[in-house]
Amino acid sequence: MDNTSTINVCRGTGAGECRFALFVDEGFAGRIEERINDSGWPEFLQQRFGDNINRHKMVSVSGAACPNGCSRPHIADIGLIRACVPVIDHESCIGCEECVRQCPDEAMEMIDGKVLITREKCLVCGLCTNVCPTEVISCSRSGWRFLVGGRLGRHPRLGIELPGVYTSDEVLDLISRCMKIWMDNYVDGKRFGWIMERVGHDKLLLE
Template identity: 30%
Template sequence: FELIGSRGKTGERGADLINRLGVETVKQYLTRDLQNRPDQQVVECHTKLIEDQSDKTILRIRATCGEVDSKQLRKIADIAERFGKGFVHFVVRGSPEIPCIDKQHIPDIEKELGTVGLRILDGGIDNLQTCYGGCCTESIMNTHPLLRGIERKIDELGMRDLKIKISAAGCPSSCGIAHLSDIGFHGGVEPEVNASLCDGCGLCVPICKRKAIEIKDGIAIVDNEECRYCGQCLSVCPFEAITEKRRGYAVLVGGHEGKDTRLGTVIAQFVSEETALQIAEKCLNLVRARGADVAAIIDEIGIDKVKEKLTSFSDSIAVTTNNNQE
């Protein structure tokens, strides 16, 4: 806390600090004087939610996009009080979970959830996860319609039991964990500098955290290898010299969480919501046909083959293996 974050001495994120100073320097700072520091107070947690009885379970509730309305939230709280121990845990993928539920009550709870349009998340496709999507000021694409569309497609295809994780983020930041999913989507915008309007003032240079902009011969140049397509530079130029060349979703496949965490690979860029939906459908069919997760399919047949299978239906897709977005 002394060192990183907006209130730390550096004001930087941990990863940026390590990139700048090296991990050894950061480690030395964080571990020096440990013996001389007063003992830290440990906060004890008295909530006993660990369930070791076989007749109890954790009830998982599907909440697409991590959203429940106030009526649904009241119902979840009511169920937690009557059937559990009054606690609800919200997991990374946005679904509420109620621990310590007696298994014999599941059918009754399912009926009650149904009265407010909720259903149990019982294996198969994990909660469709997104960040704030269109509500966030950084957002480039509104992810909620895309995920709702994918959810409808899953129901149409009768694929609720498929083991697959799907996520979306409004921009290339990682809040939506698009890079840690079998198939993930994130919004992106490609900047373009109009040389005749740029006066080389350099205001756009420090805005770019990727250091992708430099001034050469009095004109801003964007390094496409480094650009993360976050769109931050577009709003700072006083001469409107940076404009939007393309906007859309990047599609990443083969990521997953867990003990062997793996980042997804970008297979398409700047695709429309409609095309993203088509790629998602192809991905669902591929996973069902091969009976394996996307990372395993990539390991078996190669990323190029997977890319071809998921994107070959459209000539208009900007396909790339450049993974610099993550």
């Protein structure tokens, strides 16, 4: 059954399709759909609504290959944004400040001859790893940011971001947990974000 989920990915998730995109594992969208189907979600909706499953009842998942979020992960039930946590090899840095100039979020600055990253500003986009001419910036962790419960409609809200960066396997496990929580606490006419506001986002991390 394939009418119980909508999975959107930005064009950057295809190899070489966007200059801002971080690498995304081939076939990842298909693995997400498999995981949702394995959770029992299709049967769950079928039992409740029979053939009357419209778009408003489906789970929406959106994956973007960078924080620009062209596939709109911030308003999906489950939003994924590709991430690279940058780390600098200060010993090999030549101090050219190209990274400081190019960081879109003004998260880098040169202080006393050393480039520092302000973690609160950094969107882990990984751009600095590509612009450094001496390739001394690398990803200390690659994966996904994970957002929960975004929606439009009468009471729109952006997804709440879980702390951390998750590997693809961890993302799939989190999606399984999301589906279980949604089904265990299902309320007709309410989206996942509404459920999570009541259940609490800690529940997702603790299970």
